[in-house]
Amino acid sequence: MKRVLLATLLAASSAFAAPKHATILFAGDDGGEVAPCG
Amino acid sequence: MNPTGGLARRKTVLKELSGADTLLVEAGNALTRPGATDDAPTRERAAFIVRTFGGLGTKLMAAGPADLELGVDFLSGQAKRAGVSVLSCNLEKKDGTQAFPGSTVLSVGGLKVAFVGLTGERLFKDGARTRPAKEALLAELGKLPPHDLTVLLSTASYLVSSGLAVEAKAKLDFVIDAGEPRGIPPPQKVEGGAVLVAAGQKGQQLGKLSLDVGGPGPWADLDAVTRDGQAVQFLDSQLKTLKDRLAQAKDASAKAQLQQTVKELEKRRAEQQKALDAAQAPSARKFRVEYRVLDASVKDDEALKQEVLKIEPTYAGSH
Numbered sequence: 001m002k003r004v005l006l007a008t009l010l011a012a013s014s015a016f017a018a019p020k021h022a023t024i025l026f027a028g029d030d031g032g033e034v035a036p037c038g
Numbered sequence: 039m040n041p042t043g044g045l046a047r048r049k050t051v052l053k054e055l056s057g058a059d060t061l062l063v064e065a066g067n068a069l070t071r072p073g074a075t076d077d078a079p080t081r082e083r084a085a086f087i088v089r090t091f092g093g094l095g096t097k098l099m100a101a102g103p104a105d106l107e108l109g110v111d112f113l114s115g116q117a118k119r120a121g122v123s124v125l126s127c128n129l130e131k132k133d134g135t136q137a138f139p140g141s142t143v144l145s146v147g148g149l150k151v152a153f154v155g156l157t158g159e160r161l162f163k164d165g166a167r168t169r170p171a172k173e174a175l176l177a178e179l180g181k182l183p184p185h186d187l188t189v190l191l192s193t194a195s196y197l198v199s200s201g202l203a204v205e206a207k208a209k210l211d212f213v214i215d216a217g218e219p220r221g222i223p224p225p226q227k228v229e230g231g232a233v234l235v236a237a238g239q240k241g242q243q244l245g246k247l248s249l250d251v252g253g254p255g256p257w258a259d260l261d262a263v264t265r266d267g268q269a270v271q272f273l274d275s276q277l278k279t280l281k282d283r284l285a286q287a288k289d290a291s292a293k294a295q296l297q298q299t300v301k302e303l304e305k306r307r308a309e310q311q312k313a314l315d316a317a318q319a320p321s322a323r324k325f326r327v328e329y330r331v332l333d334a335s336v337k338d339d340e341a342l343k344q345e346v347l348k349i350e351p352t353y354a355g356s357h
Contacts (some may be wrong), residue, residue: 019320021059022147024189025052026245028065028216028237031104032074032083034090034318034333034346035353036041037240 043242046338065216065237066102066193069333073181074217092120100155102193109164125155128174134164140178152185158194185213206258253321260326273307
């Protein structure tokens with residue numbers, strides 16, 4: 001019974017977990033350029 | 039002419055955008071210019087770029103054909119000194135051993151992000167070669183430790199990357215493609231659910247992928263959500279106009295035509311609202327892709343500019 005209660009509580013807490021925010025900054029295909037070009 | 043890009047401007051923008059929940063990666067094909075030969079200036083330039091990546095806080099990069107012109111050992115040595123991890127799931131050295139790790143998992147903002155690197159298929163001067171991309175990628179994805187989302191840094195062509203994303207089905211979330219210069223198309227969701235994102239071009243912009251993960255739902259593009267919201271508002275105003283006209287219509291055939299149009303618009307609105315609700319559900323995973331163009335409005339980091347001038351003396355930027 002305790003296990004069922006614990007599982008229910010864990011499921012509920014994950015369902016209402018706060019959203020996670022992350023930022024991935026990226027570049028690519030720089031082609032050897034180090035200075036402004038184009 | 040408005041020259042754009044440069045590492046000194048990139049550093050300035052990074053100072054603005056970097057934060058605790060931020061990670062900087064390089065999708066590859068960064069170190070040599072097209073047609074570069076293996077000579078001292080090319081080596082000096084490539085070494086400077088890797089060193090600068092490390093200084094800017096770049097955690098990892100995928101090994102692309104343009105990064106391997108000077109050999110696996112050159113890239114490996116420079117990256118190690120700079121503290122940048124190099125990834126490729128399908129590159130093997132002349133002796134048949136794996137040249138670099140295929141993947142790594144990094145934590146950012148409470149999320150465990152698995153990064154996989156892929157090298158555009160080729161045979162290199164030092165005898166290094168690529169294994170078929172599809173098999174190598176699927177094998178790498180199959181052995182990833184527990185994680186929240188997967189990002190492929192691909193230096194294969196956009197078309198090949200798109201095909202791989204479809205093949206990988208739900209095992210890939212994002213593909214950042216640095217495989218060919220083709221401008222910056224908007225993010226494209228491919229069959230299977232992965233989102234294909236262009237890495238950039240000639241270092242002229244810095245990409246920003248913002249993630250907002252509430253649950254395990256499908257990815258929703260926040261820009262598309264905004265557009266869907268605007269479309270619902272537009273349909274609401276159209277429906278109001280049509281219903282007003284319907285209330286005043288006396289001719290039976292005009293009434294029937296208006297009723298049919300209202301019915302069709304209501305159906306479209308319901309579909310649009312359904313997509314909007316799904317994207318706004320607490321379990322939805324939302325993303326937005328933006329590019330900061332490194333044009334003349336971005337000031338150079340002066341110290342880094344002095345270093346750049348040693349490699350590129352013709353750069354006479356005035357910032």
